[in-house]
Amino acid sequence: ELYEIFIGTVDSTVSDIPLMELTRPATPAWSTGVKRLLDVGFSLLLIALLSPVLVLATLAVLLTMGWPIIYTQERTGRDLAPFRVYKFRTMVRDAESRSGPVLAGEDDPRITPVGRFLRRYRIDELPQLANILLGHMSFVGPRPERPYFVERYLAEIPGYRERFRVKPGATGLAQVSGGYATTPERKLKFDLIYMYHQTLLMDLQILVETVRVVLTGRGAR
Numbered sequence: 001e002l003y004e005i006f007i008g009t010v011d012s013t014v015s016d017i018p019l020m021e022l023t024r025p026a027t028p029a030w031s032t033g034v035k036r037l038l039d040v041g042f043s044l045l046l047i048a049l050l051s052p053v054l055v056l057a058t059l060a061v062l063l064t065m066g067w068p069i070i071y072t073q074e075r076t077g078r079d080l081a082p083f084r085v086y087k088f089r090t091m092v093r094d095a096e097s098r099s100g101p102v103l104a105g106e107d108d109p110r111i112t113p114v115g116r117f118l119r120r121y122r123i124d125e126l127p128q129l130a131n132i133l134l135g136h137m138s139f140v141g142p143r144p145e146r147p148y149f150v151e152r153y154l155a156e157i158p159g160y161r162e163r164f165r166v167k168p169g170a171t172g173l174a175q176v177s178g179g180y181a182t183t184p185e186r187k188l189k190f191d192l193i194y195m196y197h198q199t200l201l202m203d204l205q206i207l208v209e210t211v212r213v214v215l216t217g218r219g220a221r
Contacts (some may be wrong), residue, residue, distance in 0.1 A: 027166075027198060034200065039139055041061040048220025050126060057088050057123050064114045065089060070127055075144035078167045083136040085144060086127035122214045128170050140203040141169025142191040153184050160184075163191045166198075176209040 031202065047054075048203070061069045070090040074082050091110040111119065118124040131137040137144065142163045153160045174190035194202070 031200065033204065035037055035138060036135075036198075039132050041159065043129045046126075049127055051178060053123065053149070055119060056131055057126070060114050060118075061088055065093070065112055074147060075168070076147050076164065077144055077149045078138055078164060080150070080161075080164050081140065082147060083131070083144075086130050088118055088123050088127060089123040090118050124169060136168075138167045138169045140194075140198075140206050141167050141170060142172055142173060142194070143187075144168035149184075153188075156186055157188060159192065163188060166195055169209040171206060173206055176213050179216060 039040045058069055068089060071087050071091075073087070075085045077083050090112065092112060115124070128137060132139060150160075172191065173194040174187040177190050194206075
């Protein structure tokens with residue numbers, strides 16, 4: 001449960017009463033700095049290497065769905081600060097004009113055939129390399145959520161505010177550990193586990209697992 005993640009490890013016991021660590025040291029400044037340098041360097045490298053994929057995806061969206069090619073949406077970042085996230089458009093134009101903000105499902109009828117392919121292999125997420133370069137996001141961290149849902153989850157899910165202590169990520173432990181329909185509560189558990197145990201090695205492991213998820217077309221969003 002969430003309280004078990006917050007409590008952490010047992011330090012010692014007095015009789016049969018476990019004593020738990022309730023506070024944790026912050027991530028060292030050098031680790032945060034190195035992570036930022038790696039984010040910038042790796043995103044520039046990927047933009048160069050994946051430029052043919054970016055061009056093909058642009059043409060596919062343009063020829064099948066028209067303008068706009070890039071879809072921007074407000075998301076909530078670190079310390080609840082808003083920013084615009086970039087993605088290739090995968091849905092019909094004005095997809096939420098009637099329904100209002102809703103979470104996309106696995107068989108969402110608003111997703112076009114080309115959009116479904118882009119989503120399956122996470123190609124639609126590639127424009128977020130720009131978000132990483134701009135410092136809105138990191139490669140690894142809790143996935144950024146829309147303000148509409150953030151407000152709801154803050155009111156409904158205990159501990160949800162905790163995930164905004166770190167920069168959001170293009171991928172995360174929840175994305176490589178859960179299914180597409182994983183609940184917000186379950187994703188939060190993975191996010192908190194990552195936050196409380198994050199290291200550069202763990203980031204590397206999540207990135208390697210993300211590549212496997214992309215190649216097999218499974219996992220959460």
